[in-house]
Amino acid sequence: MAHSGNPIAGTGTGSSPRLFVARAANLLFTLSLTFVGLTAITFIIGRVMPADPVLAIVGDRAPKEVYEAMYVKLGLDKPLIQQYLIYLVNVLQGDFGKSIMTTRPVLDDLIRFFPATFELASIATIAGVFIGVPMGVVAAVRQGRLTDHIVRVVGLIGYSVPIFWLGLMALLVFYARLEWLPGPGRIEVYYDGIVEPTTGFILIDSAMQKEWEVFHNALSHIVLPAAMLTTFALAYIARMTRSFMLDQLNQEYVITARVKGLSEMAVIWRHAFRNVLIQLITIIGLTYASLLEGSVLTETVFAWPGIGQYITNSLFNADMNAVIGGTVVVGICFVGINMISDALYRIVDPRARR
Amino acid sequence: MTSSAAVPRSPSRRLKTWLLSDSPESVFHARCQRLYLGWRVFSINPIAMTGLLIIVSLVLAAALAPLLTQGDGTEQVLSRRLLPPGAEHWFGTDELGRDIYDRIVWGSRITLYIVGLVGVLVVPIGLVIGTVAGYVGGWVDNVLMRFTDIFLAFPRLILALAFVSALGPGIENAVLAIALTTWSPYARLARAETITIRNSEYIMAAKLQGASGWRILYGHIAPLCISSVIIRLTLDMAGIILTAAGLGFLGLGAQPPLPEWGAMISTGRQYLLDQWWVATVPGIAIFVVSLGFNLLGDGLRDVLDPKGGGTG
Numbered sequence: 001m002a003h004s005g006n007p008i009a010g011t012g013t014g015s016s017p018r019l020f021v022a023r024a025a026n027l028l029f030t031l032s033l034t035f036v037g038l039t040a041i042t043f044i045i046g047r048v049m050p051a052d053p054v055l056a057i058v059g060d061r062a063p064k065e066v067y068e069a070m071y072v073k074l075g076l077d078k079p080l081i082q083q084y085l086i087y088l089v090n091v092l093q094g095d096f097g098k099s100i101m102t103t104r105p106v107l108d109d110l111i112r113f114f115p116a117t118f119e120l121a122s123i124a125t126i127a128g129v130f131i132g133v134p135m136g137v138v139a140a141v142r143q144g145r146l147t148d149h150i151v152r153v154v155g156l157i158g159y160s161v162p163i164f165w166l167g168l169m170a171l172l173v174f175y176a177r178l179e180w181l182p183g184p185g186r187i188e189v190y191y192d193g194i195v196e197p198t199t200g201f202i203l204i205d206s207a208m209q210k211e212w213e214v215f216h217n218a219l220s221h222i223v224l225p226a227a228m229l230t231t232f233a234l235a236y237i238a239r240m241t242r243s244f245m246l247d248q249l250n251q252e253y254v255i256t257a258r259v260k261g262l263s264e265m266a267v268i269w270r271h272a273f274r275n276v277l278i279q280l281i282t283i284i285g286l287t288y289a290s291l292l293e294g295s296v297l298t299e300t301v302f303a304w305p306g307i308g309q310y311i312t313n314s315l316f317n318a319d320m321n322a323v324i325g326g327t328v329v330v331g332i333c334f335v336g337i338n339m340i341s342d343a344l345y346r347i348v349d350p351r352a353r354r
Numbered sequence: 355m356t357s358s359a360a361v362p363r364s365p366s367r368r369l370k371t372w373l374l375s376d377s378p379e380s381v382f383h384a385r386c387q388r389l390y391l392g393w394r395v396f397s398i399n400p401i402a403m404t405g406l407l408i409i410v411s412l413v414l415a416a417a418l419a420p421l422l423t424q425g426d427g428t429e430q431v432l433s434r435r436l437l438p439p440g441a442e443h444w445f446g447t448d449e450l451g452r453d454i455y456d457r458i459v460w461g462s463r464i465t466l467y468i469v470g471l472v473g474v475l476v477v478p479i480g481l482v483i484g485t486v487a488g489y490v491g492g493w494v495d496n497v498l499m500r501f502t503d504i505f506l507a508f509p510r511l512i513l514a515l516a517f518v519s520a521l522g523p524g525i526e527n528a529v530l531a532i533a534l535t536t537w538s539p540y541a542r543l544a545r546a547e548t549i550t551i552r553n554s555e556y557i558m559a560a561k562l563q564g565a566s567g568w569r570i571l572y573g574h575i576a577p578l579c580i581s582s583v584i585i586r587l588t589l590d591m592a593g594i595i596l597t598a599a600g601l602g603f604l605g606l607g608a609q610p611p612l613p614e615w616g617a618m619i620s621t622g623r624q625y626l627l628d629q630w631w632v633a634t635v636p637g638i639a640i641f642v643v644s645l646g647f648n649l650l651g652d653g654l655r656d657v658l659d660p661k662g663g664g665t666g
Binding site for chain 2: 030033034037038041042045046149152153156157159160161162163164165166168169171172176292293294296297300308311312315316323326327330331334335338
């Protein structure tokens with residue numbers, strides 16, 4: 001299983017405080033390097049974008065002096081490296097610049113749009129874990145039999161289907177033809193604004209404020225987009241669970257447990273699965289992170305007001321600050337989630353803790 | 355040396371004993387044997403064979419497109435707009451009266467072009483960076499792998515989006531964007547393989563014979579990394595196709611009137627409720643092809659990498 005992100009990198013043998021400090025410093029170094037790389041590349045992309053940011057602000061009928069003034073004001077006359085450093089310092093202070101499209105600070109926009117994506121990705125990940133993990137375990141236990149083949153094919157289908165197309169088909173069937181579920185959007189317009197946003201998650205907010213009508217409406221809206229993302233999460237998690245579980249079932253301690261006379265359920269769930277669980281932490285982290293960024297197309301299809309839609313809309317409007325800001329924030333979340341799952345892995349697995 | 359025990363009669367039998375004999379007589383003989391044994395494992399795997407069938411059909415469709423269709427999929431017949439699937443137009447027609455079947459067949463060329471180009475770009479970059487990092491080690495390894503990790507940490511689709519919008523929409527730019535966001539796992543893979551090979555005895559032997567570092571890298575180490583890189587590439591192909599289709603769907607990939615499948619879904623979206631076939635058919639095409647690559651990759655892993663955990 002060649003997979004990115006190596007959770008057990010550098011499992012040393014000694015366990016001294018000096019080693020710990022060294023590892024923490026290493027982690028910090030990696031983190032800052034990734035951050036600098038992330039911002040640098042997105043910054044360069046933003047700068048070579050063919051769309052003219054000055055034109056986007058002043059309009060194409062502005063006199064030359066106004067144009068020049070704005071050009072200087074945006075700092076575009078400075079050398080590229082200096083522009084980048086200024087940008088980096090601003091970002092570190094939480095200032096991503098202003099969005100041309102919404103005329104608000106990019107950070108405010110991101111905070112406003114992020115919960116929608118977060119809500120969607122969280123639900124999809126949870127659903128993916130609760131369906132995918134048992135599927136993978138069953139497939140491994142019944143290796144080579146019909147159940148295994150079915151799980152394998154279902155997984156491959158989930159991997160192969162274009163999610164945006166599946167979304168369109170789901171809308172066609174469940175919204176247009178059967179009329180079981182509402183169409184695109186996060187909530188019906190007339191429910192908009194009833195619930196005071198505290199967490200930003202409509203489902204949690206409406207449940208806390210006992211607005212059950214709003215809750216139901218939001219829930220019926222999230223079913224389809226969440227199901228689309230779940231398809232992908234489920235396929236990946238089931239596949240990885242199956243392969244981890246197969247590895248464990250071939251280990252000698254499983255034979256020992258069987259020889260000891262333990263029931264098959266105990267062997268599978270209490271012995272083999274507990275070792276798989278540890279490895280799954282990394283996989284679930286990766287799934288979560290990739291759903292956060294991968295919801296771009298799903299959000300476009302379902303008109304979901306999340307960060308993916310924000311970034312694509314900004315892209316088409318040449319809204320540079322918004323694009324860079326959004327990419328950096330998603331990137332940071334991506335790296336952050338992977339690091340957290342790595343740390344969890346170390347905590348849970350005594351072998352990796354040394 | 356035991357081959358004279360019983361002389362087989364038919365030529366196919368003789369070929370089989372030649373392929374299965376215990377003592378290969380030449381490098382060519384050994385290679386043929388390995389291919390044959392791999393094929394035997396591969397061909398009894400129904401999943402893998404289905405995948406192979408799909409990919410072969412895709413290649414055939416792309417190669418024989420002029421024979422399989424009546425036009426090149428761009429002729430507009432406005433009097434025959436949005437016709438449902440039927441005897442004359444198997445998959446119906448789109449909003450400009452173009453035959454969807456024709457466009458799907460011609461679109462297979464675009465799909466193959468994209469995955470082929472991405473593969474050609476990604477494999478050498480990954481191999482060079484990974485093998486050099488793994489073989490040289492030290493600070494070179496450190497620098498190269500940090501660089502790789504930065505790309506690995508990136509949100510891929512969003513980065514590809516940003517790249518394409520910076521370079522301007524179009525197939526070549528989409529390919530470049532996908533390649534830039536795909537190469538990093540290959541470097542990691544090649545490095546891991548190199549590290550396991552680096553200290554083996556035959557590398558020592560090559561060194562003792564005076565082979566230069568480069569010669570060892572491309573002559574002895576890189577060929578051994580190829581098989582895992584190829585498996586990974588086959589498994590990645592589906593993802594590449596889906597990303598390309600996604601870019602096309604957003605209007606950042608192939609531009610009209612090219613019959614790119616993702617872009618076809620995008621136009622079909624406007625007619626979804628009443629003319630469902632316009633968006634449905636290209637989606638099925640994307641699904642079938644990426645499923646084919648996934649099935650093939652799974653089967654290849656079983657053949658080439660027995661420790662990979664798959665069943666035969």
